[in-house]
Amino acid sequence: AAGVIQSPRHLIKEKRETATLKCYPIPRHDTVYWYQQGPGQDPQFLISFYEKMQSDKGSIPDRFSAQQFSDYHSELNMSSLELGDSALYFCASSALNTEAFFGQGTRLTVV
Amino acid sequence: GENVEQHPSTLSVQEGDSAVIKCTYSDSASNYFPWYKQELGKRPQLIIDIRSNVGEKKDQRIAVTLNKTAKHFSLHITETQPEDSAVYFCAALYNTDKLIFGTGTRLQVFP
Secondary structure (H helix, E strand, O other), rough: OOEEEEEEOOEEEEEEEEEEEEEOOOOOEEEEEEEEOOOOOEEEEEEEEOOOEEEEEEEOOOOOEEEOOOOEEEHHHHHHHOHHHHOOOOOOOOEEOOOOOOEOEEEEEEE | OOOOOEEEOOOEEEEOOOEEEEEEEEEOOOOOOEEEEOOOOOOOOOEEEEEEEOOOOEOEEEEEEEHHHHOEEEEEEEEOOHHHHHEEEEEEOOOOOOEEEEOEEEEEOOO
C-alpha cells in the first residue's frame, strides 16, 4: 500500500543555508502535518494544511514556511538555518478527522 | 492552550507483565486519540486509536480506555514482550487538524 513519502531522507546543510523538505501524502488524503522531533523529544507540531490551505500553525519559526500544492504534496522551506534546527522532520497525512500516517522522516543536520 | 500530558516518562516491566501509560488532555472538544509506537530512529507508527464516542477499544494485547469527563485516556499492554520495548506517544486531535503529542513513555520490557 502507498505510504507517505518524504524526501530527502537525509540532508546536511551549513548554518545560514536554506533547505527544502518534500512530502507526498497517501493518495486521497487531503490533510498534511509537519512535525519536528529533536533527539529524545516528542514530535512538535509545526504546521498543517487542509485542501491546500494552511489550517493550523504550531511552533514554527518565522524562518520556516510551507505550502501544499494542487497535487496535495507539501514542501517545508527552511531558511537561515541554525544548529538548533537539526532534527528529524516528519510529515504525516490523513483524510479529514482520521488517523494520521507518518512518513519515514527527513533527518536534517545543520553544521 | 492545547496540551497533552503523559506519564510515566519511563517504564520498566518484566516480560509477561502488564504496562499502563496514562495521558490527559486539555481541550474537551478533542474527539480523537491515537497512540503511536516509535522504535529507535524510526517514524511513529499508529498502534491503536479511540474516538470520543466509545470508552474502550481492544486489539489483541493492546487496549485503550477513554474517560471524557476526566479528560484522560490510557494505553494498556498485557503480556508484554521484549519487542514491545519502544517509545510510546499518546496524542489528541485538536480542531480536526492539529495532532498534539504527549512527551512520550520509554517502555523497556526485560526478558
